[in-house]
Amino acid sequence: MSTTATQSHSAKTERHDSHPYAGMWVTADGYIRHELLSNGRYDEARGKRQSAYQGRYRVTGNHIDYVDDTGFTADGEFRDGVLHHAGMVLYREDKRD
Template identity: 40%
Template sequence: MMNLSRQGATDMDHLDTPRPPISAFIIDSLDAEDVTASGIWISESGETRLALSVDGRYDKMQGRRQSTYSGRYACDGNSIRFIDDLDFVLTGEIIGAELRIGTCVYRRA
């Protein structure tokens, strides 16, 4: 279970709040880390691709299946948090040219 209590506010705090309807979800501004994370990331096997857009949205493609998962993401330093459109949360980190989410490793396309 994720502990939501924090001592200080981060750029990702807004992701812990209840999600408004998609039509009302507007990203006012992006920080440099979001823009740096944007692009296409491919798993080591080549079967899974993550498309991170500069507007804070992501789309996960597995094999031939487009939009297997989609949602929003935000960065705080090297940490990255994904919340899919059904409110499932994943966290990972970007280290150099690698994006690590759990045991999955993605590299920039």
């Protein structure tokens, strides 16, 4: 890989890693959990079923588009620190040490 390509790749990775919406988003009851990974992938758990859905996502402004690994698409919107997605409301998980 050329130096230019390496620098370009690093810059893209750095920008994506610091995306403000990356992290865990959960419904108030904790049943649905979306982990938005810094590499543009997501992992959704439902109840006790880990990795119920996986795929990729793309955020444009406050809008998020999902494409799961089977090709199913969905979208959502971040409003006032809350993720509204497919009739669900998800809140950023507060990670405490």
